[in-house]
Amino acid sequence: MGTDILIYLGGLALLDTLSPTIIGVTLFLILTDKKNLTSRLFAYLFTVALLYFSLGIIMMLGLNFIIETFSNIFQNKIVSWVIFIVGVILFTASFFIPANKQSNIPKPKTQSIFSIIIIGITTFMIEAGMALPYFAAIGLLTTTNMPFYQWLPIIAVYNIIMVLPALLLFLGYKLFGKWINPTLVNLRNKISSSSSSTLSWIMCIVGVILIFYTKDYL
Template sequence: MTIGLMLTLAALAVVDSTSFGTLVIPVYLLLSSERSRVSRLLIYLGTIAAFYFLVGVALMLGLSAAVDAFGEALRSRPAYWAQLVLGVGLFAVSYRFDPKWRAKRGKPERRFEPRTGGPRVMVPLALTAGVIEVATMVPYLAAVGIMTTSGLATGQWLPLLAGYVFVMILPPLALMGLRGLAGAWLEPKLERLRAWLTKHSASMVSWTLAIVGFLLARDAAVYLFFFPPS
């Protein structure tokens, strides 16, 4: 284990700490006016940290090899047709969340706010965010790959992985502490941020669905119509 390896992992963790699940949702929960917001945020962060840690452990222990066993089935024509239908469907559904599309049809704008509540709400919210994001978190997957190829022993990569996940959730923890120290000064700025997130939530969902749908459909179309799988 070298200093260069640790610095590389730390840099990747900092990038991962800015994702929707590890920053945007925690910030929104922190901005809630309820007194239980601190305990609710800690439950959320603890759950998503545990989720990413267990995913990392599974990958380090070779779960990817089990996925590779189904590679042939995933590269078949029926699989690509299903992917194409899913991609087109997601792209079409994205318009139903677009504020401009809804305004032209006289429909009210949709706004998405994370549900607040106890563990029964926070735990599923964190798990959902983790499942949605884990496949797209390139820095996290790269970090797991680096640790795998470095030939680290279990006693070495386990604490490294735990430290990586902790760095991922460090920004909202720091923001929570800052709010406790400078609440009166920070409150107006946080409220403006909350209003902005709420106002643009539907647009973000619309763009996310459209981009994911387009990429899925394009990938399937290339294989089906230009380079058919054998």
């Protein structure tokens, strides 16, 4: 696998760190549940990362099977054209995302770990259908024809990067405590009111990445 695709995958992973739901839930827990924060936050992040990791494996196996089965029909050039067209569609559609100031961030109803796990599953269900950087990364990985033992750790690292901002927020709170509380409150308010704007930017950047990745293979 070349350096160029690693750069694209790294860029897509960084885009996935902008997840308003994961960051929003993390901020909610930090600001409202200081007693059981560590156990509940790590249970939440582990649930989300595990579900995304499982989805990545399923998608990789499924896409690889399809490509191998229809290798004589879907040649690399046709696959590149499909990825290119998807990139153009995402880039164009990003300019037509309607503004939505209503918060879609789920909140746990009880203090139990089970409630947090349910929130993790809810986060996955909310964002899995819009995880455009993740889908794009899986699509790019399938074009490299890497064996299982090579792409599996890449997906694992990708998911660790995805939840890294939440871990950094947690670390920052543990180190600086009440000093950064006002900043965290302001950040939570901004995230709650700008999820549609974030989605628009993500769609735009993912579209550009897909276009630039495939333009040399058309």
